[in-house]
Amino acid sequence: METRSARPGPPWRHWVERTGRGPAWRSALFVAVLAQAGSGWAAQAQTGRVPLDAFARILLLLGPALLVVRHRHPVAVAYGVGAVTLVYVGAGFPAGPVFVSLAVACFAAVTAGHRKAAWGAVGLLWAGHLLIGHWLYRWLPPAGDGPAPWGQELGVTAWVLAMLAVSELVRARREQWSRERAERAAAAGRRADEERLRIARELHDVLAHSISVINVQAGVGLALLDTDPEQARTALTTIKAASKEALGEVRQVLDTLRAPGRAPRAPAPGLDRLPELVEQAAATGLAVATDTVGRARALPPGADLAAFRILQEALTNVVRHSGSRTARIRIGWRPDTLELRVDDDGPATGSPAGGSGNGLAGMRERAAALGGRIEAGQRPDGGFRVRATLPLKPAPYREDP
Template identity: 40%
Template sequence: MAVLVVAVAVRRVWPVAAVVAAAVGTGVFLAWGAGPGPVLVMSALVVFSAGIRMAPGRFVVWVGPLVVAVGLVSQVGRPWWGWADGGAAVAVVLAVGSMAVPAGAGVFVRSRRESRRRAEAEEVQRHRFEERLRIAREVHDLVGHSLSVISMQAGVALHVVDRRPEQAAVALEAIRDSSRAALEELRGTLAVFRGQDGVERAPLAGLGRVESLVQELRSAGRGVEVVWEGEPVQVPGAVDHAALRIVQEALTNVVRHAGDVPVRVGVVFGEGELVVRVRDEGCGAGVVREGSGIAGMRERARAVGGRLRVGPVATGGFEVEAVLPLAGER
C-alpha cells in the first residue's frame, strides 16, 4: 500500500516509474492473498495519468506487459500459477479489462489536449500570416503611391527644366514634400507594427485624405475630379481606412498604366453602404491581369465585408468600384 501511495504521488512527474511502482505494489498485494479493493482504484489512477503524459506507443509498451504480469502474479499461490485450470487466463483478462477503461480515458484526454494545442498553434500561425500580409499591404500601398507620384513629378521636372526652370522647382518641391510625408508615415506605421514604446497610435487614415492624394496629382498637371454624393455618415475606422487605400491604389494604377488622362473619383454614401469609384478616361484594358495592387484592393474590401469590381467600362476607360458595408449612423 505504501508503494502504491508513492506511485500515485509521483505519477505526474515520473509516469513510467509510477506505473512500475503501481504494478509492483498491486502484484505483491494480490499475491499476498488480499482482495483487489482500493488497490485497483489507485492503479487505475496511475494508469489514467500515464495515458495522458506518455506517447501512445510508449504507453502500450510499458503498461501492457505490466498489467499482464500483475494478472499472472495474482495467481502465484495456486497450483501451476493457475495455468492448469485456466485461472491465469481469467486473471489476465480481468486485469486487462479493469485497466482498459482508465487507459483509454487517459489516451483520449491526451489526444484532445494535443488536438487543442495543434489548433492553437495553427491559429497563431494564421494570425502571424495575416499580420505579415497586412504589413505588406500597408507598405505596398504607401510606398507604391508615393513612388508613382515622385516619378511623375520627376518627369515633369525633366520636361520643363530647360524651358521653365521655375516650374521644375515647383515639381522638385513636390517631390521633396511627397517623399518626406511618405517617409514619416512609413516610419510611424512600422513603429506601431514593431510595438515600439512611446509611439502614439494615431487614428487610421481615412477618406479625409482623399483631397490631399488628389492634390498631389493635380500639382503634376493631372486632371482629377472628386465628387461626393449622399449624406455623409459616421464611417467605421476599418471601412474608412480600406476605402482610402483602395482609392490610393486605384490612383497609383492610373498613374502607372493609363497615362495622362482625366480621372474621376466618386464617393457615395448610400443606405448602409459606402461606394468608392475611381474611373479614368483612357482606352481601357482588354484582359485584366490582377497583380498585387488589384489583389490588395480586393483583400481590403473583403476584409471589411465588401466587394470589389474592376474592369473597362462601355463608354471607354477603366473603373475600380468598391462597395463597403457601413455600420455608422446618420
C-alpha cells in the same frame, strides 16, 4: 565579461517537453517499491497463500521493470506485464499491489492509442484469473485451496472496468488538448499570415502612390530644369513633400511591426484626407473631380482606411497606366453600403491594369476583409473604371435634397 552557455539539461527533460510525460523509470521505481512493500504486508494478512520467496520477488520486480519502456513499446509491455501478473496469481502468492503494474501498463497503452492491446491484456488476465480461481486451483499451489468466491470475481471485474474507464477518459482528454493546441497553433499562424499580408499591403499602397508622384515630378523637373527653373523647383518641392509623407507612413507601419499592440503615433488616413490626395494627384498633372452622393457619416477606422487606400491606389493606377489627365471620383453613401467609383477616359498606356496587378489585388483584399467587393475593368467607351462596395452597419439615413 565572459558568459558561459547554459548547461544542457538531463535527457529526460527533452522527452517531457516533447511528450508532456515524465521519465518512465521514476513511476516504474515507485510501482516496484509499492509492489514489494505491499505484497509483504499482504503476505502477513493472507496466511493461507504461498509465502513470498525469491521467485515471487523477481516477478514483483519484473512487472515494474517492463514499465520503463512502456512509452516506446506500449503493446508489448501491456501483454508482458499481463503475463507476469498471471504467473504470479497462478503461483498462489498473496494478492496485493501486483495488479498496479498492469494498470499502469494498460493506461500507457490506451493513452498511446493502442486500446485493443490494453483490453486484450486485461481480458487475458481476467480470463486466466477465472480459470485459476474456479478450475485450475486443483492442480496449482497452495495445496488444498478451494474455488474463489464469486464476490471476489465481481470486485476484480469492477476494478478492471474502472481502470479501463479512467484510461479512456484520460486518452479522450489528451486528444482534446492535442486538438486544441493544434487549433491554437493554426490560428496563431493565420493571424501572423494576415498581419504580414496587412503590412505588405499597407507598404505597397503607401510606396506605390508616393513613388508614382515622385517619378512623375522627377520627369517634370528634369524636362524643365533648363527652360523653366521655377517650375522645376515646384516639382522638386512636390517630390520632397511626397517623400516626407511616404517616410512618415512607412515609419508608422514599421513601428507597429516592431511593437505589436502599441497605438500608432499618428492617426490612420481616412476619407477626411481626400483633398490631400486630390492635391497630390494634381501635382502630377492629373485633374481629379470629386462628387459625393448621400449624407456622409463617420466610418469605423478599418473601413475609413480601406476606403482611402482604395481611392489612393485607383488614382495611382490612373497616373501610371492611363493616358488620360483627368479622373472622376464618386462617393455614394447608402444606408448599408459605401460605394466608391474612380473613372478615367483612357487610353491605357504602359503595362495594362486589367485586374491581375498587386495594386488591384490589394484593393480586393481590403474590400474582402470588410465583406465588400471590387470591380475593375474597361468601360464600353474605352475608359477604365474601379468600383468598390463596402458594407456599413445600418444607420438612420436621409438623402440630401
